[in-house]
Amino acid sequence: MKTIYSILYVNLNTTLNERVSIGVLVSNGSKNYFKFSSDKLSAFKGILNSERYGLVKSYLKSIDKEIVSDNIVDSNKLFIKRDFKNDWINESYLVYLSRYSNNIIQFSEPKTIDVDLNDNTFKRIFEKYIFKFSNDTNVEPEFNVHSIVKKQLFPKIQEKVNIEKTLTSDDFENLFAPIDIDFIGVNGIPVAGQTIDFEKSHYYLENDVTRFVSLTKAIELEGDSRGKYFVLGREPQKRVNKNHLLWEHIRDTEFLEFVDISEVGIIEDYIQKNNVRPFFD
Numbered sequence: 001m002k003t004i005y006s007i008l009y010v011n012l013n014t015t016l017n018e019r020v021s022i023g024v025l026v027s028n029g030s031k032n033y034f035k036f037s038s039d040k041l042s043a044f045k046g047i048l049n050s051e052r053y054g055l056v057k058s059y060l061k062s063i064d065k066e067i068v069s070d071n072i073v074d075s076n077k078l079f080i081k082r083d084f085k086n087d088w089i090n091e092s093y094l095v096y097l098s099r100y101s102n103n104i105i106q107f108s109e110p111k112t113i114d115v116d117l118n119d120n121t122f123k124r125i126f127e128k129y130i131f132k133f134s135n136d137t138n139v140e141p142e143f144n145v146h147s148i149v150k151k152q153l154f155p156k157i158q159e160k161v162n163i164e165k166t167l168t169s170d171d172f173e174n175l176f177a178p179i180d181i182d183f184i185g186v187n188g189i190p191v192a193g194q195t196i197d198f199e200k201s202h203y204y205l206e207n208d209v210t211r212f213v214s215l216t217k218a219i220e221l222e223g224d225s226r227g228k229y230f231v232l233g234r235e236p237q238k239r240v241n242k243n244h245l246l247w248e249h250i251r252d253t254e255f256l257e258f259v260d261i262s263e264v265g266i267i268e269d270y271i272q273k274n275n276v277r278p279f280f281d
Contacts, residue, residue, distance in 0.1 A: 003028040003117045006094045007108040007129050008036065010044060010056055019106060021130050023060060025067070027089045028117040034067040035122075036060045037131040050237070051201050052104075059105050145261055149182065149195045149232050153264040160271045161185035162278045167215065171280075175218040179211050182232070185276040190219045190227035192279075193259075193267060198236040198247045205243055209250070216255075230267055231258050 005026040009019035023036030041060065044053055067089070097107040115121045123133045154163055161183040168178045184192040194212045198205060209231075216229050231250055236243040251258040259266050270276070 003113050003115055003121075004091050004094070004110040005113060005125055005129075006098065006110045008060075009106045009108065010048075011104070011106050012047065022056075022105070023063075024126055024130050025063075025089065025094070025107075026117060026122055026125055029090070031117050032067050032089050033117065033122040034063055035126055035130075035133075036064065038134070040131055050199055050243075054201070055104050145197050145233055146195050148261050149264060152261075153232075153267060154183075156268045157183060157271050160276050160278070161191070162280050165280065172215070172218040172222050174221045175215060177211065177214075179215050181212075181215065184279045185271065186279045187274045187276045189225055190223065190279065191229075191271070191274075191276050192216065192219070192227065193230035193232060195232040195261075198233050198243050202242045202246075205246060209246065213256075228270070229256050231256050232261055232264065232267070233258070234261050 003026065005024055007021050008023040008025065010022045012018040012020060020040065022040050023034065026033040041057060044056065048056065091110050094107060094110040098109040113125075127133050157163075162185065163183050164180065165184060166178055166180050167175060167184075169175050182193050182195050184190070192215070194208075194215075196205070196208050196212070200208075212229075212231070216227060219227055233247070236247055238244050247258075250256055
Protein backbone atom coordinates (compact mmCIF):
# COMPACT_ATOMS: atom_id res chain seq x y z
CA MET A 1 0.00 0.00 0.00
CA LYS A 2 1.40 3.41 -1.00
CA THR A 3 2.50 5.64 1.87
CA ILE A 4 2.63 9.42 1.48
CA TYR A 5 3.89 12.14 3.78
CA SER A 6 3.66 15.92 3.91
CA ILE A 7 5.79 18.17 6.10
CA LEU A 8 4.18 21.14 7.84
CA TYR A 9 6.17 24.37 8.07
CA VAL A 10 5.75 27.58 10.03
CA ASN A 11 6.21 30.54 7.69
CA LEU A 12 8.58 33.11 9.20
CA ASN A 13 9.07 35.35 6.17
CA THR A 14 7.04 34.58 3.06
CA THR A 15 8.96 37.14 0.98
CA LEU A 16 12.30 35.46 1.68
CA ASN A 17 10.72 31.99 1.83
CA GLU A 18 11.97 31.50 5.38
CA ARG A 19 10.23 28.61 7.09
CA VAL A 20 10.85 25.97 9.77
CA SER A 21 9.47 22.43 9.85
CA ILE A 22 7.11 21.86 12.77
CA GLY A 23 5.19 18.64 12.07
CA VAL A 24 4.52 15.81 9.64
CA LEU A 25 1.43 14.04 8.33
CA VAL A 26 1.81 10.45 7.06
CA SER A 27 -0.90 8.27 5.53
CA ASN A 28 -1.27 5.02 3.60
CA GLY A 29 -4.96 5.49 2.86
CA SER A 30 -6.19 3.47 5.82
CA LYS A 31 -3.98 4.69 8.66
CA ASN A 32 -3.12 8.33 9.37
CA TYR A 33 -0.33 9.61 11.59
CA PHE A 34 0.29 13.20 12.64
CA LYS A 35 2.61 14.81 15.16
CA PHE A 36 4.14 18.24 15.70
CA SER A 37 7.14 19.15 17.82
CA SER A 38 6.10 20.79 21.09
CA ASP A 39 9.75 21.78 21.66
CA LYS A 40 9.90 23.68 18.39
CA LEU A 41 6.50 25.23 19.02
CA SER A 42 7.68 26.54 22.40
CA ALA A 43 10.76 28.05 20.72
CA PHE A 44 8.49 30.12 18.47
CA LYS A 45 7.26 32.07 21.51
CA GLY A 46 10.40 34.18 21.27
CA ILE A 47 10.10 34.67 17.51
CA LEU A 48 6.41 35.24 16.73
CA ASN A 49 4.15 37.84 18.27
CA SER A 50 1.62 36.44 20.75
CA GLU A 51 -1.35 36.60 18.36
CA ARG A 52 0.46 34.81 15.52
CA TYR A 53 1.89 32.24 17.94
CA GLY A 54 -1.63 31.55 19.20
CA LEU A 55 -2.89 30.99 15.65
CA VAL A 56 -0.07 28.55 14.86
CA LYS A 57 -0.67 26.61 18.08
CA SER A 58 -4.43 26.46 17.55
CA TYR A 59 -3.97 25.30 13.95
CA LEU A 60 -1.64 22.46 14.91
CA LYS A 61 -3.75 21.36 17.87
CA SER A 62 -6.86 21.29 15.67
CA ILE A 63 -5.20 18.93 13.19
CA ASP A 64 -3.86 16.82 16.06
CA LYS A 65 -7.33 16.62 17.57
CA GLU A 66 -8.88 15.60 14.25
CA ILE A 67 -6.39 12.87 13.38
CA VAL A 68 -5.09 11.61 16.71
CA SER A 69 -8.23 12.00 18.80
CA ASP A 70 -10.59 11.29 15.90
CA ASN A 71 -12.71 14.33 16.74
CA ILE A 72 -14.32 16.56 14.15
CA VAL A 73 -13.40 20.25 14.20
CA ASP A 74 -14.73 23.25 12.35
CA SER A 75 -13.35 23.03 8.82
CA ASN A 76 -13.67 26.77 8.27
CA LYS A 77 -10.90 27.35 10.78
CA LEU A 78 -8.44 25.22 8.83
CA PHE A 79 -9.32 24.45 5.26
CA ILE A 80 -11.60 26.51 3.10
CA LYS A 81 -14.77 25.00 1.60
CA ARG A 82 -14.02 21.43 2.64
CA ASP A 83 -16.03 18.99 4.72
CA PHE A 84 -13.43 18.23 7.37
CA LYS A 85 -13.49 14.45 7.66
CA ASN A 86 -10.66 11.98 7.37
CA ASP A 87 -11.21 11.70 3.62
CA TRP A 88 -9.31 14.99 3.21
CA ILE A 89 -6.10 13.08 3.92
CA ASN A 90 -5.29 12.04 0.38
CA GLU A 91 -2.61 12.88 -2.15
CA SER A 92 -4.65 15.21 -4.36
CA TYR A 93 -5.91 17.32 -1.47
CA LEU A 94 -2.48 17.52 0.12
CA VAL A 95 -1.16 18.78 -3.22
CA TYR A 96 -3.83 21.48 -3.07
CA LEU A 97 -2.84 22.39 0.49
CA SER A 98 0.81 22.65 -0.54
CA ARG A 99 -0.17 25.35 -3.05
CA TYR A 100 -2.56 27.14 -0.71
CA SER A 101 -0.91 29.50 1.75
CA ASN A 102 -2.73 30.93 4.77
CA ASN A 103 0.44 32.58 6.15
CA ILE A 104 0.19 30.37 9.24
CA ILE A 105 1.13 26.81 8.29
CA GLN A 106 2.43 25.62 4.92
CA PHE A 107 2.12 21.98 3.79
CA SER A 108 4.83 20.53 1.57
CA GLU A 109 3.84 18.72 -1.60
CA PRO A 110 3.19 15.08 -0.61
CA LYS A 111 5.90 12.55 -1.39
CA THR A 112 5.68 8.79 -1.70
CA ILE A 113 7.84 6.38 0.29
CA ASP A 114 8.01 2.61 0.00
CA VAL A 115 7.53 1.55 3.63
CA ASP A 116 4.93 -0.23 5.72
CA LEU A 117 3.32 2.42 7.88
CA ASN A 118 3.44 1.65 11.59
CA ASP A 119 4.53 3.33 14.82
CA ASN A 120 8.23 2.65 14.23
CA THR A 121 8.34 3.90 10.64
CA PHE A 122 6.40 7.03 11.61
CA LYS A 123 8.89 7.69 14.41
CA ARG A 124 11.81 7.43 11.94
CA ILE A 125 10.10 9.80 9.49
CA PHE A 126 9.39 12.30 12.27
CA GLU A 127 12.99 12.27 13.52
CA LYS A 128 14.38 12.59 9.99
CA TYR A 129 12.37 15.65 9.01
CA ILE A 130 11.13 17.31 12.21
CA PHE A 131 12.84 16.72 15.55
CA LYS A 132 13.71 14.14 18.17
CA PHE A 133 10.64 12.00 18.81
CA SER A 134 8.98 12.26 22.20
CA ASN A 135 6.04 10.27 23.48
CA ASP A 136 4.83 13.31 25.39
CA THR A 137 1.43 14.59 24.38
CA ASN A 138 1.29 17.42 21.88
CA VAL A 139 -1.09 19.28 24.16
CA GLU A 140 0.99 22.06 25.65
CA PRO A 141 0.19 22.95 29.25
CA GLU A 142 -1.64 26.24 29.27
CA PHE A 143 -0.82 29.07 31.64
CA ASN A 144 -4.31 30.07 32.66
CA VAL A 145 -4.68 33.07 34.95
CA HIS A 146 -8.32 32.21 35.60
CA SER A 147 -7.47 28.69 36.79
CA ILE A 148 -4.82 30.03 39.16
CA VAL A 149 -7.20 32.56 40.72
CA LYS A 150 -9.95 29.98 40.97
CA LYS A 151 -7.64 27.56 42.78
CA GLN A 152 -5.71 29.95 45.02
CA LEU A 153 -8.28 32.62 45.90
CA PHE A 154 -11.85 31.39 45.52
CA PRO A 155 -11.79 28.74 48.30
CA LYS A 156 -10.60 31.40 50.77
CA ILE A 157 -13.28 34.01 50.00
CA GLN A 158 -16.28 32.00 48.80
CA GLU A 159 -18.20 32.39 52.07
CA LYS A 160 -17.66 36.17 52.09
CA VAL A 161 -18.65 37.06 48.50
CA ASN A 162 -20.66 35.79 45.55
CA ILE A 163 -18.36 33.72 43.32
CA GLU A 164 -18.56 33.39 39.51
CA LYS A 165 -21.91 35.09 39.14
CA THR A 166 -23.55 36.17 35.89
CA LEU A 167 -24.90 39.70 36.20
CA THR A 168 -27.57 41.22 33.95
CA SER A 169 -29.81 44.28 33.80
CA ASP A 170 -32.08 42.45 36.25
CA ASP A 171 -29.33 42.97 38.83
CA PHE A 172 -28.22 46.47 37.79
CA GLU A 173 -30.53 48.59 35.67
CA ASN A 174 -27.72 50.36 33.79
CA LEU A 175 -25.87 47.16 32.86
CA PHE A 176 -26.56 46.84 29.14
CA ALA A 177 -24.93 43.45 28.50
CA PRO A 178 -24.56 40.36 30.73
CA ILE A 179 -21.16 39.79 32.31
CA ASP A 180 -19.65 36.89 34.24
CA ILE A 181 -17.95 38.35 37.30
CA ASP A 182 -15.35 36.52 39.41
CA PHE A 183 -16.61 37.83 42.73
CA ILE A 184 -18.80 40.56 44.16
CA GLY A 185 -19.55 41.59 47.72
CA VAL A 186 -20.39 44.60 49.86
CA ASN A 187 -19.19 46.22 53.10
CA GLY A 188 -21.00 49.55 52.93
CA ILE A 189 -19.55 49.97 49.45
CA PRO A 190 -19.58 47.46 46.58
CA VAL A 191 -16.50 45.24 46.25
CA ALA A 192 -15.86 43.33 43.03
CA GLY A 193 -13.01 41.64 41.21
CA GLN A 194 -12.34 40.33 37.74
CA THR A 195 -9.48 38.23 36.37
CA ILE A 196 -8.19 39.49 33.03
CA ASP A 197 -5.74 37.75 30.69
CA PHE A 198 -3.45 40.49 29.39
CA GLU A 199 -1.77 38.10 26.93
CA LYS A 200 -4.84 37.61 24.75
CA SER A 201 -5.57 39.38 21.47
CA HIS A 202 -5.78 43.14 22.06
CA TYR A 203 -9.29 43.36 20.63
CA TYR A 204 -10.63 40.83 23.15
CA LEU A 205 -8.55 42.30 25.96
CA GLU A 206 -10.06 45.74 25.37
CA ASN A 207 -13.51 44.17 25.34
CA ASP A 208 -12.91 42.44 28.70
CA VAL A 209 -11.65 45.65 30.31
CA THR A 210 -14.46 47.78 28.86
CA ARG A 211 -17.14 45.38 30.08
CA PHE A 212 -15.72 45.31 33.60
CA VAL A 213 -15.49 49.10 33.73
CA SER A 214 -19.08 49.31 32.45
CA LEU A 215 -20.14 47.00 35.27
CA THR A 216 -18.47 49.19 37.90
CA LYS A 217 -20.28 52.25 36.52
CA ALA A 218 -23.61 50.41 36.53
CA ILE A 219 -23.05 49.35 40.16
CA GLU A 220 -22.21 52.89 41.25
CA LEU A 221 -25.17 54.43 39.44
CA GLU A 222 -27.39 51.98 41.31
CA GLY A 223 -26.12 52.93 44.76
CA ASP A 224 -24.68 56.38 44.10
CA SER A 225 -21.40 55.46 45.80
CA ARG A 226 -17.81 54.64 44.86
CA GLY A 227 -16.74 51.03 45.19
CA LYS A 228 -13.59 48.94 45.53
CA TYR A 229 -12.71 47.16 42.30
CA PHE A 230 -9.87 44.70 41.74
CA VAL A 231 -8.34 43.57 38.45
CA LEU A 232 -6.39 40.33 38.79
CA GLY A 233 -3.79 39.30 36.21
CA ARG A 234 -0.13 39.47 35.38
CA GLU A 235 2.03 41.88 33.45
CA PRO A 236 2.12 41.02 29.72
CA GLN A 237 5.32 40.85 27.72
CA LYS A 238 6.51 44.30 26.73
CA ARG A 239 6.83 43.31 23.08
CA VAL A 240 3.03 43.08 23.01
CA ASN A 241 3.03 46.86 23.06
CA LYS A 242 -0.68 47.75 23.05
CA ASN A 243 -1.47 45.16 25.72
CA HIS A 244 1.35 46.39 27.92
CA LEU A 245 0.21 50.01 27.61
CA LEU A 246 -3.30 49.01 28.66
CA TRP A 247 -1.90 47.04 31.60
CA GLU A 248 0.16 50.09 32.67
CA HIS A 249 -2.93 52.29 32.50
CA ILE A 250 -4.90 49.92 34.74
CA ARG A 251 -1.97 49.53 37.14
CA ASP A 252 -1.59 53.30 37.53
CA THR A 253 -5.24 54.32 37.72
CA GLU A 254 -6.82 55.12 41.09
CA PHE A 255 -10.20 53.84 39.96
CA LEU A 256 -9.10 50.18 39.75
CA GLU A 257 -6.59 48.26 41.86
CA PHE A 258 -4.40 45.84 39.93
CA VAL A 259 -3.33 42.71 41.83
CA ASP A 260 -0.81 40.28 40.39
CA ILE A 261 -1.99 36.67 40.54
CA SER A 262 1.04 35.87 42.70
CA GLU A 263 -0.33 38.24 45.36
CA VAL A 264 -4.00 37.26 45.61
CA GLY A 265 -3.58 37.25 49.39
CA ILE A 266 -4.01 41.04 49.17
CA ILE A 267 -7.64 40.52 48.18
CA GLU A 268 -8.20 37.83 50.79
CA ASP A 269 -6.85 40.16 53.50
CA TYR A 270 -9.02 43.07 52.34
CA ILE A 271 -12.17 40.95 52.36
CA GLN A 272 -11.43 39.52 55.80
CA LYS A 273 -10.37 42.79 57.47
CA ASN A 274 -13.25 44.82 56.04
CA ASN A 275 -15.94 42.27 56.87
CA VAL A 276 -17.11 41.95 53.27
CA ARG A 277 -20.27 39.89 52.80
CA PRO A 278 -22.06 38.57 49.68
CA PHE A 279 -23.74 41.23 47.58
CA PHE A 280 -26.63 38.90 46.73
CA ASP A 281 -28.44 36.65 49.20
